[in-house]
Amino acid sequence: MPTGVAIHDAREQLFDAAERVLLRDGPSALTSRAVTTEAGCAKGVLHRHFADFDAFLAELVLDRIGRIESQAAVLRNSAGTGTVADNLTGALTDLFGAVAVAIVGLVTSRDDLRARLRRTTPTGIPILTEATAMIASYLTTERELGRIAADADVDTLAPTLIGTGHMLFADRKGTPPEAGAVHKVVTTVIAGVAQEPLP
Template sequence: MPTGVAIRDVREQLFAAAERVLLRAGPNALTSRAVTTEAGCAKGVLHRHFADFDVFLAELVRDRIAGVEARGAALRGAAGTGTVVDNVAATLTDLFGPVALGVLGLITARDGLRAELRRTTPIGIPLLTEAGTVITAYLTAERDLGRLAADSDVDTLAFTLIGTGHLLFAGREATEETGDEAVRKVVASVVGGALREQ
């Protein structure tokens, strides 16, 4: 892009470009030059808006975390409707889409990014930790409604679902799908003992 031409929504354009590079070529290919080339702008544009590349990547991850939290509000609103298994299975499928898996690979691959993210997610793996919190809040709501046993350990259930879900989806190609029935089976196995008649 020529110098002096304003770019609208720079942050969103750069994030979208980073996601495309990440999905196409993986975490090791994600550089500031690759992002700005993909976005069709000068390399300096990224550095005018972010202190360094790890800060940019941390903001990308935080933006995706905000999306997880927004989906969590919708999930909590679904408490008492449908079935617990279907609600959680749909959420896991959504949470572990190709972009989220790419971001998790990125977090694992970059020490500087993890250090930057520790400011806002001091424990656990960013994105997975927040996803666990979302599932915990939903399961708590379902327990309060009597659809899960009153003594259900929702924290353990949630983090078991997140860990198992991650393993179920990880390593798949972006075009490869995990069958809905496989996800439902995992969810039913994890929460089955806590479910009350629905």
């Protein structure tokens, strides 16, 4: 596409293109040229919207973190409905779609990107840190509702669920785990604190 042709919503188009490259070819293939080629635009389009490629990648990760915040609201609103195990299974499955796992791989493979993200996520791994906070917030609400034990340690349960969920979904090229496998992990982790019958 010539540089004179405008593209609508360039940021989102570039982010979507980056995700496609990331999913198809992995973090090492993610370059500004690969992204703009995938998006069908001139390389200059990326540099008109972002200071440099690391700034672009940081904004991509922050945009995806913003999506976790939306997921967190949905999960919190599910507290008191359905079962805790089903709600957590759905949340982990939604969270660890191929894109989130690929973004975690991107963050862990690029030192400069991680350094930029430290400004907003000073500890932990961006995406996983926010996901852990999402699960902890949900479990806290369920504890207040009496659906998990009053002495449940949500600050241990949340990273346990996120870490185990990430391990289940981590094979980027493989088939994602079936819902039953995710549910089994969830019910095992929360078995000691669930106040509702587990299947």
